[in-house]
Amino acid sequence: MFEARLVQGNLLKKVLDAIKDLLNEASWDCADSGIQLQAMDNSHVSLVSVNLRAEGFDKYRCDRNIIMGMDLTSMSKILKCAANDDIITMKAQDNPDNVTFMFESPSQEKVSDYEMKLMNLDQEHLGIPETDYACVIKMPSGEFARICRDLSQFGESIVIACTKEGVRFSAAGDIGTANIKLAQTSSVDKEEDAVIIDMQEPVTLTFACRYLNMFTKATPLSPQVSLSMSPEVPLVVEYAIGEIGQIQYFLAPKIDDQDN
Amino acid sequence: MFEARLVQGNLLKKVLDAIKDLLNEASWDCADSGIQLQAMDNSHVSLVSVNLRAEGFDKYRCDRNIIMGMDLTSMSKILKCAANDDIITMKAQDNPDNVTFMFESPSQEKVSDYEMKLMNLDQEHLGIPETDYACVIKMPSGEFARICRDLSQFGESIVIACTKEGVRFSAAGDIGTANIKLAQTSSVDKEEDAVIIDMQEPVTLTFACRYLNMFTKATPLSPQVSLSMSPEVPLVVEYAIGEIGQIQYFLAPKIDDQDN
Amino acid sequence: MFEARLVQGNLLKKVLDAIKDLLNEASWDCADSGIQLQAMDNSHVSLVSVNLRAEGFDKYRCDRNIIMGMDLTSMSKILKCAANDDIITMKAQDNPDNVTFMFESPSQEKVSDYEMKLMNLDQEHLGIPETDYACVIKMPSGEFARICRDLSQFGESIVIACTKEGVRFSAAGDIGTANIKLAQTSSVDKEEDAVIIDMQEPVTLTFACRYLNMFTKATPLSPQVSLSMSPEVPLVVEYAIGEIGQIQYFLAPKIDDQDN
Numbered sequence: 001m002f003e004a005r006l007v008q009g010n011l012l013k014k015v016l017d018a019i020k021d022l023l024n025e026a027s028w029d030c031a032d033s034g035i036q037l038q039a040m041d042n043s044h045v046s047l048v049s050v051n052l053r054a055e056g057f058d059k060y061r062c063d064r065n066i067i068m069g070m071d072l073t074s075m076s077k078i079l080k081c082a083a084n085d086d087i088i089t090m091k092a093q094d095n096p097d098n099v100t101f102m103f104e105s106p107s108q109e110k111v112s113d114y115e116m117k118l119m120n121l122d123q124e125h126l127g128i129p130e131t132d133y134a135c136v137i138k139m140p141s142g143e144f145a146r147i148c149r150d151l152s153q154f155g156e157s158i159v160i161a162c163t164k165e166g167v168r169f170s171a172a173g174d175i176g177t178a179n180i181k182l183a184q185t186s187s188v189d190k191e192e193d194a195v196i197i198d199m200q201e202p203v204t205l206t207f208a209c210r211y212l213n214m215f216t217k218a219t220p221l222s223p224q225v226s227l228s229m230s231p232e233v234p235l236v237v238e239y240a241i242g243e244i245g246q247i248q249y250f251l252a253p254k255i256d257d258q259d260n
Numbered sequence: 261m262f263e264a265r266l267v268q269g270n271l272l273k274k275v276l277d278a279i280k281d282l283l284n285e286a287s288w289d290c291a292d293s294g295i296q297l298q299a300m301d302n303s304h305v306s307l308v309s310v311n312l313r314a315e316g317f318d319k320y321r322c323d324r325n326i327i328m329g330m331d332l333t334s335m336s337k338i339l340k341c342a343a344n345d346d347i348i349t350m351k352a353q354d355n356p357d358n359v360t361f362m363f364e365s366p367s368q369e370k371v372s373d374y375e376m377k378l379m380n381l382d383q384e385h386l387g388i389p390e391t392d393y394a395c396v397i398k399m400p401s402g403e404f405a406r407i408c409r410d411l412s413q414f415g416e417s418i419v420i421a422c423t424k425e426g427v428r429f430s431a432a433g434d435i436g437t438a439n440i441k442l443a444q445t446s447s448v449d450k451e452e453d454a455v456i457i458d459m460q461e462p463v464t465l466t467f468a469c470r471y472l473n474m475f476t477k478a479t480p481l482s483p484q485v486s487l488s489m490s491p492e493v494p495l496v497v498e499y500a501i502g503e504i505g506q507i508q509y510f511l512a513p514k515i516d517d518q519d520n
Numbered sequence: 521m522f523e524a525r526l527v528q529g530n531l532l533k534k535v536l537d538a539i540k541d542l543l544n545e546a547s548w549d550c551a552d553s554g555i556q557l558q559a560m561d562n563s564h565v566s567l568v569s570v571n572l573r574a575e576g577f578d579k580y581r582c583d584r585n586i587i588m589g590m591d592l593t594s595m596s597k598i599l600k601c602a603a604n605d606d607i608i609t610m611k612a613q614d615n616p617d618n619v620t621f622m623f624e625s626p627s628q629e630k631v632s633d634y635e636m637k638l639m640n641l642d643q644e645h646l647g648i649p650e651t652d653y654a655c656v657i658k659m660p661s662g663e664f665a666r667i668c669r670d671l672s673q674f675g676e677s678i679v680i681a682c683t684k685e686g687v688r689f690s691a692a693g694d695i696g697t698a699n700i701k702l703a704q705t706s707s708v709d710k711e712e713d714a715v716i717i718d719m720q721e722p723v724t725l726t727f728a729c730r731y732l733n734m735f736t737k738a739t740p741l742s743p744q745v746s747l748s749m750s751p752e753v754p755l756v757v758e759y760a761i762g763e764i765g766q767i768q769y770f771l772a773p774k775i776d777d778q779d780n
Contacts, residue, residue: 074435081410081438098436109443109455110403116436143630150601154634175594176618176636178601183629195629334695341670341698358696369703369715370663376696 002030002066002092004052005059009088009103011221011242016076018218018239018247019048027121028068030092034060034245038126046211047126047234047250056244058087064094069121078114092118128250133228133236134203135162138196139182141225141239145216147180152209154178157254161204162197162229171209192223203229205253212237215249262290262326262352264312265319269348269363271481271502273339278478278499278507279308280336287381290352291325294505298386306471307386307494307510316504318347324354329381338374352378388510393488393496394463395422398456399442401485401499405476407440412469414438417514421464422457422489431469452483463489465513472497475509522550522586522612524572525579529608529623531741531762536596538738538759538767539568547641548588550612554580554765558646566731567646567754567770576764578607584614589641598634612638648770653748653756654723655682658716659702661745661759665736667700672729674698677774681724682717682749691729712743723749725773732757735769 006012019026022041026048029036037050054060078101082088086103096118103112147169151158155173162168166183185194218239219225228236234250241247266272279286282301286308289296297310314320338361342348346363356378363372407429411418415433422428426443445454478499479485488496494510501507526532539546542561546568549556557570574580598621602608606623616638623632667689671678675693682688686703705714738759739745748756754770761767 071435077413077435078438081413109445110440111443112438112440114436114438153597153601175591175597176634178598178632178634180630180632183631185629331695337673337695338698341673369705370700371703372698372700374696374698 001061001063001094002096003059003061003089004030004035004057005087005089006056006244007058007087008242009082009086010084011244012088013079013082013084014218014221015050015052015241015247016072016079018221019050020072020076021217022046022048022214022249023072025069025071025119025121027123028070029065030062030068031065032062040124040126041211041214045208045251046215047128049128049248049250050241050245051247052241052245056242059089066092066094066096067123068092068096068099069119070099070116071119074116078116081112081114131228131230131233132200134199134201134230135228136198137162137167137227137229138194138198138224139167139227140193140195141216141219141222143182143195144225144227145219148209148212148216151178151180152213156209157206158209158212159204159206160227160229160235161202162199163202164197164199166195167197203231205229205231205235207235207251207253211249211251215251218247218249221247261321261323261354262356263319263321263349264290264295264317265347265349266316266504267318267347268502269342269346270344271504272348273342273344274478274481275310275312275501275507276332276336276339278481279310280332281477282306282308282474282509283332285329285331285379285381287383288328288330289325290322290328292322294320298388300384300386301471301474305468305511306475307388309388309508309510310501310505311507312501312505316502319349326352326354326356327383328352328356328359329379330359330376331379334376338376341372341374391488391490391493392460394460394490395488396458397422397427397487397489398454398458398484399427399487400453400455401476401479401482403442403455404485404487405479408469408472408476411438411440412473416469417466418469418472419464419466420487420489420495421462422459423462424457424459426455427457463491465489465491465495467495467511467513471509471511475511478507478509481507521581521583521614522616523579523581523609524550524555524577525607525609526576526764527578527607528762529602529606530604531764532608533599533602533604534738534741535570535572535761535767536592536599538741539570540592540596541737542566542568542734542769543592545589545591545639545641547643548590549585550582550588551585552582558648560644560646561731561734565728565771566735567648569648569768569770570761570765571767572761572765576762579609586612586614586616587643588612588616588619589639590619590636591639594636598636601632601634651748651750651753652720653753654720654750655748656718657682657687657747657749658714658718658744659687659747660713660715661736661739661742663702663715664745664747665739668729668732668736671698671700672733676729677726678729678732679724679726680747680749680755681722682719683722684717684719686715687717723751725749725751725755727755727771727773731769731771735771738767738769741767 026039034054035052082103089102091100101114151171154171159170169180215237222239237249286299294314295312342363349362351360361374411431414431419430429440482499497509546559554574555572602623609622611620621634671691674691679690689700742759757769
């Protein structure tokens, strides 16, 4: 028996919005400690990792570890039927063929249940090595989304250059060149609005716009995003999922541009 | 001479929005008692009936009964030119070739008139028998629209099952199955938000999503909708048109699914 | 050295929105007195004239007259990257190959610069004769935009007839005929909302909807528009650009319809 109840059900709606463009299908690993999803995106370039801790749910029970392979397009369609203030419960048997999503309105006068068939998906569990990053940039998630969107008009790649003073995002193409510089925030009034750089050594890396733009679909989850970079290792773009977990996107830097 | 003046002109705009997707053209029957429209939808599956009482208008004069056949796409384009707070007047001669719509801004500083040719349409006046329905469900119109929209993702039909405790809307298809249950409201604070069931005997009927979704275009007309059902007779979906009348949609249940 | 700094940078964003559908490319003439742009639209029917006075900028320097030919689609893409409250600075050398746009956030924590290649464009400087117009109509710009949009559903041309009492806009076509009459405002509470007519003699002229609708892209620049008309000369549609200048559109009347 698996059952996970989340009063703040719209967090789950936002998680699906944050992954459904990258992943057509994926396996949710449910264990005593919580729920995890890890998968390469459809074109096998980037990696998505979602972690939802058991303690974050309002009710959580997982008698046996189960793996639920889901069509994320269908799951997203089902979650779109939940209102933003609905309580969402996921339920499954121990060897499940189906998963049930139950949505309860706060007044309990509307209760919906949706049953979806599960899929058998190849499991490719990917070890993500713990790394100390040369730079970790915390910045407003809306600002990061806007920068990625603006620069993708100019070229297919974005260069991110981080120094103690700030971060510079650049792109170049037929229209011309574009540089956006963010200074590290000197005095922090509101932590969410601040740009904070934790740097061991300066790093300059180049990434594909297309993927960065897909990662920013997670923006509604959290007012802040963190970018972790080290030379020659994948960038990590991380958003908190309320108090219950986080979503991480991994993307390897472009090698050619890095030589410049 | 026919003349009908409506200070709350946006009601007429909303009536057109509620019928223009179902009907390309239709006849407006104008008589001393008011204005009526009755027509099968373009695919001859459902029936639409609009009733506007003479007393509901701010000025109403109809010397002789007239029938005005109109292209509803053109009529809708004309009404889109009226601002939401405009006063709308319809005018025609006794044997009219044309109808005139006049829009006056509340300040009277902007006055528009639009003249449209009338059409000769075949008349098929359809008698709608008075029926005592086994179940009459009153519910918030926005909730009904949302349920129809949500369930149409799952299949082409919606099963509506009404009992004393409440109503269940269901659909099934490739993605899975969906059930939405609304409990009868126990204590009514605000009548518009309540689900109220007036039941002689329980009824379960199946309807085509496509038409239910078109009926919900009338949602802006009224905060409440009523669904009247009896076995083997058409469902009636009814919305009030302010204080001046009502719009009713009739849709026969699907026979095959009903056997299940 | 050319440098023009505008604290109210969103005015420049709105100017581009007001011309980019009419003009693919155009030359900006920068001189000591300010910046001017004059060009026929892409189909060589109407004329656009933009005037930005040097005194209107928060900093303005132009050592030598320069002409900067720009791809307005690219320029518009760049200006879309400026936030509405950004300070915008344009910079170029004396014989420039490039122009630089710099956007500064009010807090100065985000600074962006965009460099764009300039183009060599044929110069066709068009003398616009000073004319005394028979009628000058001042009216709310939103009302003018709405009238042009509404009437373009009825036909390809709009007849504008101006008398001492007011203005009548008319169109006719397959759907029927449409007339919108605006009375001259008797007592003016708020100048922006008023319809004010300055008339030597009544004028009736016919214009192509398509162009009038493109001119109304300037609506966000100013709450008021002025229409200047005389028989057989082009209509002038003029919007103020904040305190710093104005944009004017010129459109010749249709001859055939005028004969009617």
